[in-house]
Amino acid sequence: xxxxxxxxxxxxxxxxxxxxxxxxxxxxxxxxxxxxxxxxxxxxxxxxxxxxxxxxxxxxxxxxxxxxxxxxxxxxxxxxxxxxxxxxxxxxxxxxxxxxxxxxxxxxxxxxxxxxxxxxxxxxxxxxxxxxxxxxxxxxxxxxxxxxxxxxxxxxxxxxxxxxxxxxxxxxxxxxxxxxxxxxxxxxxxxxxxxxxxxxxxxxxxxxxxxxxxxxxxxxxxxxxxxxxxxxxxxxxxxxxxxxxxxxxxxxxxxxxxxxxxxxxxxxxxxxxxxxxxxxxxxxxxxxxxxxxxxx
Amino acid sequence: xxxxxxxxxxxxxxxxxxxxxxxxxxxxxxxxxxxxxxxxxxxxxxxxxxxxxxxxxxxxxxxxxxxxxxxxxxxxxxxxxxxxxxxxxxxxxxxxxxxxxxxxxxxxxxxxxxxxxxxxxxxxxxxxxxxxxxxxxxxxxxxxxxxxxxxxxxxxxxxxxxxxxxxxxxxxxxxxxxxxxxxxxxxxxxxxxxxxxxxxxxxxxxxxxxxxxxxxxxxxxxxxxxxxxxxxxxxxxxxxxxxxxxx
Numbered sequence: 001x002x003x004x005x006x007x008x009x010x011x012x013x014x015x016x017x018x019x020x021x022x023x024x025x026x027x028x029x030x031x032x033x034x035x036x037x038x039x040x041x042x043x044x045x046x047x048x049x050x051x052x053x054x055x056x057x058x059x060x061x062x063x064x065x066x067x068x069x070x071x072x073x074x075x076x077x078x079x080x081x082x083x084x085x086x087x088x089x090x091x092x093x094x095x096x097x098x099x100x101x102x103x104x105x106x107x108x109x110x111x112x113x114x115x116x117x118x119x120x121x122x123x124x125x126x127x128x129x130x131x132x133x134x135x136x137x138x139x140x141x142x143x144x145x146x147x148x149x150x151x152x153x154x155x156x157x158x159x160x161x162x163x164x165x166x167x168x169x170x171x172x173x174x175x176x177x178x179x180x181x182x183x184x185x186x187x188x189x190x191x192x193x194x195x196x197x198x199x200x201x202x203x204x205x206x207x208x209x210x211x212x213x214x215x216x217x218x219x220x221x222x223x224x225x226x227x228x229x230x231x232x233x234x235x236x237x238x239x240x241x242x243x244x245x246x247x248x249x250x251x252x253x254x255x256x257x258x259x260x261x262x263x264x265x266x267x268x269x270x271x272x273x274x275x276x277x278x279x280x281x282x283x284x285x286x287x288x289x290x291x292x293x294x295x296x
Numbered sequence: 297x298x299x300x301x302x303x304x305x306x307x308x309x310x311x312x313x314x315x316x317x318x319x320x321x322x323x324x325x326x327x328x329x330x331x332x333x334x335x336x337x338x339x340x341x342x343x344x345x346x347x348x349x350x351x352x353x354x355x356x357x358x359x360x361x362x363x364x365x366x367x368x369x370x371x372x373x374x375x376x377x378x379x380x381x382x383x384x385x386x387x388x389x390x391x392x393x394x395x396x397x398x399x400x401x402x403x404x405x406x407x408x409x410x411x412x413x414x415x416x417x418x419x420x421x422x423x424x425x426x427x428x429x430x431x432x433x434x435x436x437x438x439x440x441x442x443x444x445x446x447x448x449x450x451x452x453x454x455x456x457x458x459x460x461x462x463x464x465x466x467x468x469x470x471x472x473x474x475x476x477x478x479x480x481x482x483x484x485x486x487x488x489x490x491x492x493x494x495x496x497x498x499x500x501x502x503x504x505x506x507x508x509x510x511x512x513x514x515x516x517x518x519x520x521x522x523x524x525x526x527x528x529x530x531x532x533x534x535x536x537x538x539x540x541x542x543x
Binding site for chain 1 (some may be wrong): 355378382394395396398406408
């Protein structure tokens with residue numbers, strides 16, 4: 001019983017992180033119709049930036065967010081202007097090929113610069129809290145990551161619901177022609193959306209840094225998980241991302257806890273299984289979103 | 297065949313316009329249409345005659361290669377959509393143009409996306425709610441859950457947010473049941489009488505469109521073939537045979 005409770009707690013905490021990790025991917029898809037296969041690589045860049053701030057300047061990992069978010073925002077904006085802008089409105093295959101190439105370039109450039117050695121960051125929030133007299137524990141780092149993830153999602157939600165720019169992004173996602181006729185400049189919305197989503201994805205890299213080794217090829221599995229969660233969550237839905245993230249988090253931790261001899265290696269496999277099952281059973285996603293996922 | 301019902305200066309003048317989607321092929325080959333303040337003008341014609349293309353050219357979605365568009369005594373040829381809005385032209389497109397996952401109120405707000413003055417936006421929303429009490433009742437409802445007729449009403453309401461001088465309506469009856477179509481046309485006529493709304497409309501449903509219109513144009517193969525008052529066109533034997541399924 002305690003084992004189940006422990007696995008559930010871990011799964012939910014992991015799910016909160018997954019939710020924030022997936023949003024950049026699913027909003028870009030929902031608003032611009034671009035499937036960003038370099039998603040995991042942008043998380044990786046965020047994680048490396050965190051590692052640099054941590055190693056060079058002794059920053060607490062999560063504080064790196066104040067550097068990573070603006071840097072990634074600018075990077076996202078530039079990339080949108082020089083690269084992504086050219087592939088919007090082209091068939092999905094083109095955006096898949098371009099972003100896949102981008103992923104390979106980023107990962108290998110990172111390997112050239114930082115070598116393939118896995119890096120870890122140091123945090124003062126190691127250790128865990130024990131719950132009552134039980135053997136159930138809550139790792140401090142993961143709890144803080146979960147809180148940070150919830151705050152980020154709350155801010156993003158407020159931005160999308162309440163601000164004029166946020167509304168223009170939702171409008172462009174829901175009906176592009178209608179957005180044009182009310183005077184929204186679609187190109188500007190796209191540039192802003194991509195920049196914000198890459199900043200958000202970089203922030204996910206900050207959040208993941210204290211809990212996992214950082215290495216140049218960490219991005220691929222993360223992109224795959226983003227795919228699986230997006231299949232469940234619908235495009236650009238924050239509550240959907242939270243629900244989908246928690247489902248994947250729970251599946252991963254429960255399998256790791258109760259299926260003997262597999263450890264966490266089945267994580268990726270469970271992503272795949274979820275992806276395939278959802279696509280077969282309910283291709284429009286489980287929770288709705290900015291708009292329903294659709295193949296153009 | 298021209299018989300103007302009113303002698304004022306035209307609000308909109310489309311003069312000998314050539315335009316199309318590709319640079320080497322014109323859909324519109326010399327279109328002439330004018331609209332006077334307070335008029336409802338209806339453009340009818342067979343599929344592929346270029347009816348929707350006229351609006352796209354007017355609203356800056358495609359390029360006018362030859363000819364001029366005058367609005368309110370200004371040359372607005374090849375204006376950008378944002379500037380068309382600001383100069384007082386709004387459009388109700390043929391395809392659904394609501395934001396389905398926003399509420400009625402949010403959709404109306406988006407109609408004035410270019411306005412920064414929140415108070416003015418709220419004032420205009422109240423104005424629209426006065427004109428369309430049905431929309432007021434559903435202010436907080438997600439638009440995707442409303443019927444086609446209600447969504448069309450919202451689209452028209454949103455187009456009126458700017459208190460435009462001219463509203464372009466691309467097949468307001470498209471995709472609606474006959475009864476709903478009737479009430480939408482009646483609503484357009486009412487707005488025309490109540491607030492002096494000027495409308496340039498394209499309509500596949502030629503008979504009902506012409507019935508509420510002051511004047512009409514028949515577009516064929518990218519140029520005008522007939523024009524006249526709504527009644528004249530309704531009773532013109534050739535127009536009847538070709539477009540009204542009459543005898």
